[in-house]
Amino acid sequence: MDISRRIARSRPLATTAMHGRVDAMKARGEDVIDFSIAISHFPAPEGVLAAVRQGLQQPALPYTAVGGDAHIRARLAAKVVNENRIPATADEILITNGCKQALYEALYVMADPGDAVIIFKPHWPAYVATCQLLELRPVLVDLPDEITDAVLDALPPARILIINNPHNPTGAVLGGEELERIAAWLKRRGAHAIVDESYEKLIFDGAHHSPAARPDWREAGIVTLFSASQSYAMMGWRAGFAVAPAHIVSAMETLQGPITAAAPMLMQLAMAAAFESGEPAAMLADYRQRRDLVLDIAHGLPWLTMRCPASGPYLWADISRLTMDTVAFSERLLSECAVAVMPGDALGAPGYIRIGYISDDVATLRRGVRAIVAFGNALYHAN
Template identity: 85%
Template structure:
C-alpha cells in the first residue's frame, strides 16, 4: 500500500534514530555508551512519586477536558505567574503529552503551508522536522553570540520566530536586554513567536527570564512551551504544557481533541507536582560537576573547542579541525569505540558534535569522553602526518 506524499518525503529525527540504534545495540548485549541524547540518571522528584501514589488511590482517573483538568491548569497558571512572571490565566494553559506535541500544535494553528519560520542554528532537530511535516518553510539563521537590533532587523520576513531559551545545544541563556530587543522587533514586524523554555531549571550561570514576562505578551503573539522532561528528570513521562493567548489555546485544543484528547490525568497530577516542587538543587549540582569534569578532560586539545555552557544537559564541541565530516566521525566512533554522539549536521551545523553528559555514572562518563579524546587524537596525528 502506498503512503502519503507528506510522510514519504519525511525522515525520522536524527536524534531519536541514533538513540534507537544504541538501544538496539544494548538489547543485543553490546556495551555502548550513549551520549547522543540526554537521559538523566536521577529519579523524578519525591513530590512527583507521592502525587502518583495518591492518584492511584483515587476512586477513578477520569477523562479531563482536552486542554487539561481545570485544577491542574490553575496550578500551572500559578507557576508561570509566580516563577516566570507571565501574567497568564488557566484559560491560557494547554496540557500536552510532552513539548513536541505542544510545538506541533502551536505551529499548526499559527501558520499556514508555505509560511516562513525563522530558526536559529544549531537547533533542536524537531523544530525543522515539524515545520517540514506541516509544509512550512524553515529559515535557518546562525545563532549569534548576542542578539542585537541589527541582527533582528536583517532577518527575513517570517510568520513565526522560534526561540530556544535556554538553548539546546549551546547552553546559551538570553539576557533581559536581548529579550527586550526581541519583543520590540516582534511588535514592530508583526512576527509571532514560539519560545521553548524546556531547560528553564537547568541554569548554571546567569538567570533565566521568559520572553512572555510582559503585560502585552498576548498582543505580541507569544506561545511559551514548558516541559518536565529535563528540568525534573521526567523524560519518559511525556509531560509538557503551553502558555498561549486564550484563542490560540482554543485552536490548539481543537487540533488536540481528535488526535490524543486530554493528556492522562495521572501524568497531569505528576507534572503539576513537579513544577510545584521547586528547583532541583542536588541534580543541578551533580550536572555542574559532570560538565566541569568533561571540560577539564578536553582542555587543551588542539582539535576540539568546547565552550562552558551556562545551562542544559549538553556540551557542544567544535571538531572541525579534524577535517572529517562529523556524520562520518560519529559513525566511526560508534563502530570502533562503542560511543554514540550526535553529529552537528543533525542540528544544522556540521563540524560539531553534541554530547549528552548526564546519563549513567561518572565513571562511564569519564570512560566515554576519554574514548572520544583517544579517537580524536589518533585522527589528528594521522592528519598531521599526512600533511
C-alpha cells in the same frame, strides 16, 4: 499501500534515531556508552512519585477536558505567574503529551503551508522536522553570540520566530536586553514567537527570563512551551504544557481533541507536582560537576574546542579542525569505540558534535569522554 507525499519525503528525527540504534545495540548485549541524548540518572522528584501513588488510590482517573483538568491548569498558571512572571490565566494553559505535541499544535494553528518560520541554528531537530511535516518553510539563521537590533533587522520576513531559551545545544541563556530587542522586533514586523523553555531549571550561570513576562505578551502572540523532561528528570513521562493567548489555546484544543484528547490524568497530576517541587538544586550541582569534568578532560586538545555552557545537559564541541563530516566521525566513533554522540549536521551545524553528559555514572562518563579524546587524537595525528 501508498503513503502520503508529506510523510514519504520526511525522515525520522536524527536524535531519536541514534538513541534507538544504541538501545538496539544494548539489547543485543553490546557495551555502548550513549552521549547522543540526555537522559538523567536522577529519579523524578519525590513529590511526583507521591502524587502518582495518591492518584492510583483514587476510585477512578477520569477523562479531563482536552486542555487539561481545570484545577491542574490553575496550578500551572500559578507557576508561570509566580516563577516566570507571565501574567497568564488557567484558560491560557494547555496540557500536552510532552513539549513536541505543544510545538506541533502551536505551529499548526499559527501558520499556514508556505509560511516562513525562523529557526536559529544549531537547533533542536524537531523544530525543522515539524515545520516540514506541516509544509511550512523553515529559515535557518546562525545563532549569534548576542542578539542585537542589527541581527534582528537582518532577518528575512517570517510568520513565526522560534526561540529556544535556554538553548539546546549551546547552553546559551538570553539576557534581559536581548529579550527586549526581540519583543520590539516582533512588534515592528508583526511576527509571532514560539518560545521553548524546556531547560528553564538547568541554569548554571545567569538567570532565566521568559519573553512572555510582559503585559503585551498576548498582543505579541507569544506561545511559551514548558516540559518536565529535563528540568525534573522526567524524560519518559511525556509531560508538557503551553502558555498561549486564550484564542490560540482554543485552536490548539480543536487540533488536540481528535489526535489524543486530553493528556492522561495521572501524568497531569505528576506534572503539577513536578513544577511545584522547587528548584532541583542537587541535580544541578551534580550536572555542574559532570560538565566541569568533561571540560577538564578535553582541555587543551588541538582539534576540539568547547565553551563552558551556562545551562543545559549538553556540551557543544567544535571539531572542525579535525573534520567537517561529523556524521562519518560519529559513525566511526560508534562502530570502533562503542560511544554514541550526536553529529552537528543533525542540528544544522556540520563540524560540531553534541555530547549529553548526564547519563550513567561518573566512571562511565569519564571512560566515554576519554574514548572520544583517544579516537580524535588518533585521527588528528594520522592527518
